[in-house]
Amino acid sequence: LGASTANVEVHPIIDSTNSELMRRLQSKAELESGKVIVAEMQQAGRGRRGRVWQSPFGANLYYSYFWRLDDGLQAAMGVSIAVGLAVYDAIKALYQIDVELKWPNDIYINKQKLAGVLVELDGQPQGPCQLVIGIGINLQMPESFSQHIDQAWTDLNQHTQQLYKNELVASLTYYLEKRLLQYSQSGLQEMYEQWNALNAFAGEQIELNTGHRSWRGICEGIDPQGGIRIRQDGEVKSYYGGEVSLRKA
Ligand code: ATP
Structure with missing residues (x-):
């Protein structure tokens, strides 16, 4: 897969891959679009609005991608939609599984949550902005952790024989780059109908x-x-x- 321009950094343990990229951004560290941080485990994995993303050690993927957008915060609104499609693309390419999407940024199989997306922004309403795109995908959730998740969930292990974690990092990075480029060129014009075809709650x-x-x-x-x-x-x-x-x- 063409993830050759990506720069992937792997941590055994971290508080949160998104928090790490946000800290580097705030400390004015050199960050290039396409920078990826993954971890084997997160001690403070986050969802939206202060919710917890359960992140035990093991096969699950905890992944963050840094990206600069030239068009200001207003334009960043649809990014979650493009990211959801990139997760769809990556899982389809590797496992031939069709996931469903929940607005604005969750990924389901049979109405059970497989993955979550957390997009965090830094910038002004006008001018360039910076995005930290966090993606958590359940590959194999330890049984002991399942009781901490207060909604229906699933992992890839329940749907496929092979988990291919490294290939998933490469596939995800490749499709994120592709979808984000498409987004900066034409917004959601070429994407919203495809998203609608994958909408988990269509007509409900x-x-x-x-x-x-x-x-x-x-x-x-x-x-x-x-x-x-x-x-x-x-x-x-x-x-x-x-x-x-x-x-x-
Ligand atoms: P929404 O994004 O629509 O507001 P959400 O409940 O899906 O709602 P998120 O912030 O995306 O919220 O994710 C956090 C929630 O996801 C947690 O409150 C919990 O219900 C669930 N959750 C936490 N960890 C996991 C996990 N590893 N796999 C699946 N679901 C999880």
Whole structure:
């Protein structure tokens, strides 16, 4: 796979691969687009809004990718969508498994969570911005950890004979680079319909929640800007924003 330009750094133990790239960014360390950090275990793996990403030692993948975008924070909104498709591509290429996507940034098989994406940003509304793209993929979750995950989950071990972890790093890096380049050239124009074909909740009654407010309706997929479209009382509205969570209603 053409991940030749990538620079991959492997840590046996780390607090969080995203935190490590964010620290380097804040300390003004030299960072090139395509820099990858992976770890065998995370002591403080993070999900969105302060949630924990369970990261035991073993076969699972804890991966972060650094990328610079020229167009400012507003343009970074759809990146999670492009990243979800890159995870789809990588898993399809290596295992011939079709994963499903949940807006804005989760990866499922049969409605069980296989992987999570956490995109963290640094920059101004205008001008270039920096992105740290964290991806956790369950390859083989130790039985003792499963009880700590408070939603339905799965791992690749339940769906394939061979886990190919190193090849997954290469495949993921290759497809991330490809999807992010596509994103900087044409946004989600060439991607949103493909994302919709993989939408885990297409046509289902869902609830969106910010913690303070919630909306219910039928999930109609995403719009070309990456917002989620919901049909409520015969009217379709799009919702944006990183603080919104989607659940089956
Ligand atoms: P959303 O992203 O839609 O707001 P989410 O619950 O999927 O919702 P994330 O922040 O993406 O939230 O991920 C954290 C959540 O994922 C945890 O609260 C837990 O329910 C679940 N989780 C934690 N670790 C794992 C893991 N290794 N595999 C699968 N699921 C996990």
